[in-house]
Amino acid sequence: MRAMAVKPLIDQESMAAWTGFLRVHAALVDVLGRELEHETGLPLSWYDVLAQLAAAPDGRLRMQDLATAVVLSKSGLTRLVDRLEAAGFVERASCPSDRRGTYAHLTPTGAKALEAARPTHHRGIEEHFVNLVSERDLAALRRVTDKLGDALGLTPVPRERC
Numbered sequence: 001m002r003a004m005a006v007k008p009l010i011d012q013e014s015m016a017a018w019t020g021f022l023r024v025h026a027a028l029v030d031v032l033g034r035e036l037e038h039e040t041g042l043p044l045s046w047y048d049v050l051a052q053l054a055a056a057p058d059g060r061l062r063m064q065d066l067a068t069a070v071v072l073s074k075s076g077l078t079r080l081v082d083r084l085e086a087a088g089f090v091e092r093a094s095c096p097s098d099r100r101g102t103y104a105h106l107t108p109t110g111a112k113a114l115e116a117a118r119p120t121h122h123r124g125i126e127e128h129f130v131n132l133v134s135e136r137d138l139a140a141l142r143r144v145t146d147k148l149g150d151a152l153g154l155t156p157v158p159r160e161r162c
Contacts, residue, residue, distance in 0.1 A: 029072070032124045040117040045080055047121060048072045050089060050106060050114040059106035062095065066104055089113055 008015075033044035042050075052069040053059050061069065067077045081104050084090040089110030095101035106114075130138065 028128060031128055032121065035124050036117060036121055039120045040113075042113060042117045044121075045070075045072050046084060046089070047114065047117055049077075049080060049084060049104075050110050050117075053090065053104060053106035054111060054114055059111070060103045062101050062103045063092075064101075084110065 010018075029044065036042055036044050036047060048070050049066065052066060053061060056065075056069075063077070063081070066081075067074050070077065081090055081092065084104075085092060087109075089107055091105045091107055092102055093105060095103055133141070
């Protein structure tokens, strides 16, 4: 009996673009994370949470909104915020208008840690990403990511206040 050839569902060029995107993303996250932690002691996931809180009104977000906002893995966010709280970088408080809601608030210590780490992180983004592509490439990448975000229903991060 002869095996039948199975036609791929996606062409080779599309699959190469997809796998290239995944590989480059993983490599960038890895190198940026290693550099940040080596130079500042701050893990990239911590930086991400602190940056999201710093950008929010009053330096705080509901935990569910923080989970939507983080760029890195959303799994384990509660445990991550536990560690940030133990380090004094974040405080949690109940939402007065909704007893079920909890928000995370950036502390002055967390803001200082973020500001100390920001130059390292921005230098890494510039060195390992921005400087390696043209302005035209960056504009094209922005158009592509905007188009994908729109198609996936990504919306701006909610900035609800308790």
